[in-house]
Amino acid sequence: MQRAWIISIGTELALGQSLDTNSGWLAEQLAGLGIRAQRHVTVADDLPAIVDALRAAAAGADVVLVSGGLGPTDDDLTRTAMAQAAGVALDLHEPSVAHLRAYFASRGRDLPASNLVQARLPRGARVLENTCGTAPGMCMVVGDTPMYVMPGVPFEMKVMFAEAVAPELAATAGGAVLRSRRLHSFGLGESDLGERIADLMVRGRNPEVGTSAALGVITIRINAQADDPATADAMLDETEAAVRQRLGTVVFGADGCTLAAAVGRELEQRGQTLATAESCTGGLIGELLTAVPGSSAYYVGGAVAYSNELKERLLDVPAALIEEHGAVSEPVAVAMARGACANFDSAYAISVTGVAGPGGGSEEKPVGLVCIGLATPHEVTAKAYRFGSDSPRDVIRHRAAHLGLNSLRRAVLAT
Numbered sequence: 389m390q391r392a393w394i395i396s397i398g399t400e401l402a403l404g405q406s407l408d409t410n411s412g413w414l415a416e417q418l419a420g421l422g423i424r425a426q427r428h429v430t431v432a433d434d435l436p437a438i439v440d441a442l443r444a445a446a447a448g449a450d451v452v453l454v455s456g457g458l459g460p461t462d463d464d465l466t467r468t469a470m471a472q473a474a475g476v477a478l479d480l481h482e483p484s485v486a487h488l489r490a491y492f493a494s495r496g497r498d499l500p501a502s503n504l505v506q507a508r509l510p511r512g513a514r515v516l517e518n519t520c521g522t523a524p525g526m527c528m529v530v531g532d533t534p535m536y537v538m539p540g541v542p543f544e545m546k547v548m549f550a551e552a553v554a555p556e557l558a559a560t561a562g563g564a565v566l567r568s569r570r571l572h573s574f575g576l577g578e579s580d581l582g583e584r585i586a587d588l589m590v591r592g593r594n595p596e597v598g599t600s601a602a603l604g605v606i607t608i609r610i611n612a613q614a615d616d617p618a619t620a621d622a623m624l625d626e627t628e629a630a631v632r633q634r635l636g637t638v639v640f641g642a643d644g645c646t647l648a649a650a651v652g653r654e655l656e657q658r659g660q661t662l663a664t665a666e667s668c669t670g671g672l673i674g675e676l677l678t679a680v681p682g683s684s685a686y687y688v689g690g691a692v693a694y695s696n697e698l699k700e701r702l703l704d705v706p707a708a709l710i711e712e713h714g715a716v717s718e719p720v721a722v723a724m725a726r727g728a729c730a731n732f733d734s735a736y737a738i739s740v741t742g743v744a745g746p747g748g749g750s751e752e753k754p755v756g757l758v759c760i761g762l763a764t765p766h767e768v769t770a771k772a773y774r775f776g777s778d779s780p781r782d783v784i785r786h787r788a789a790h791l792g793l794n795s796l797r798r799a800v801l802a803t
């Protein structure tokens with residue numbers, strides 16, 4: 389299988405001021421064509437650095453995709469860098485001059501002199517026409533490695549890739565494909581989970597299996613390499629079944645499925661409804677639930693009851709209970725969940741109260757302490773969880789929201 393390197397050019401990308409979304413998109417497209425992205429490189433608008441990156445890619449990759457730095461300004465250096473890396477001169481490419489002229493003419497403008505540099509291309513480069521912008525792309529062999537150079541503007545890059553690059557790559561890729569699937573889980577730590585599927589994660593296995601963790605959700609990634617899509621999909625199915633068999637209901641969904649969507653699916657199937665009572669998550673659970681299309685079928689809404697007073701007024705939490713146990717406590721979480729069910733007339737309710745930090749913690753109630761309450765048609769319970777006291781506020785809030793959704797998911801599955 390061919391190995392590709394993907395190079396993004398732009399100071400704003402290298403400095404982290406804007407996010408390189410081109411590389412990930414291109415890597416996914418390549419996988420569909422049976423080409424494996426082996427390395428992503430991000431380089432600032434710096435001529436020697438770009439030339440270095442291009443030469444290294446020529447030596448290390450079978451094919452190279454480059455985006456960015458094709459604009460008309462002095463910091464757009466990709467054309468010059470390509471010429472230097474290949475050891476050739478830049479020539480004015482007359483058809484591209486004509487294209488630029490026509491582009492501006494169609495907008496009622498003369499061709500600005502500065503845009504003329506966009507038609508200066510390394511000798512030996514083949515032009516890839518830009519059907520939605522000014523910068524022509526190019527294909528050029530450096531050393532003996534083909535390189536495809538596309539604009540940085542994401543939608544221009546995507547159109548050029550689809551129209552001019554993908555068909556050529558498909559013709560040379562040799563028919564192999566790389567297909568992938570993701571399974572999402574919640575409730576087992578990454579190392580425990582890894583132990584259960586250790587034999588599937590051995591290096592060199594096809595499909596290959598890997599895990600990654602984010603905000604309590606552990607994602608199992610399965611990549612299958614095969615000669616055709618149907619074979620790859622069958623291999624994915626088989627490995628997916630093996631993973632699910634080991635992990636059971638810890639797995640809540642595949643690919644684009646979120647915890648909120650998984651919960652929603654279970655509630656909808658049972659014709660049940662849900663309300664929320666949120667303190668430290670400030671409506672995050674409601675946001676996650678309502679991000680799922682069709683959530684009105686089961687989610688009735690909720691209260692963001694941040695102050696003690698609103699916990700009392702909106703959720704009928706007894707003042708004495710807060711007085712006795714504190715707002716962040718299991719009894720208050722129970723009362724919040726019960727109040728949400730009763731006042732918002734739902735079958736289920738999730739409540740969250742916690743110390744998200746960085747201030748406000750105490751010996752007894754440290755930052756990262758979160759109480760999740762759960763009301764079901766049968767009972768109301770609550771449980772306290774401790775996240776690390778040094779976890780960022782946002783991490784604590786998101787993990788708490790996920791924990792609330794997963795607690796509900798488990799309760800619904802058990803009915």
Ligand code: ATP
Pocket residue numbers: 396397398400401406407408409410411455456457458459460464523538539540541542544
């Ligand atoms: P072009 O080659 O099309 O002229 P450029 O890199 O010369 O592009 P810039 O002005 O640097 O032009 O980038 C145009 C826009 O595209 C900017 O908003 C930039 O952040 C965005 N962009 C460039 N490269 C990427 C990338 N890899 N991922 C996401 N956005 C990108």
Ligand code: MG
Pocket residue numbers: 397398399433456457458540
């Ligand atoms: Mg740029």
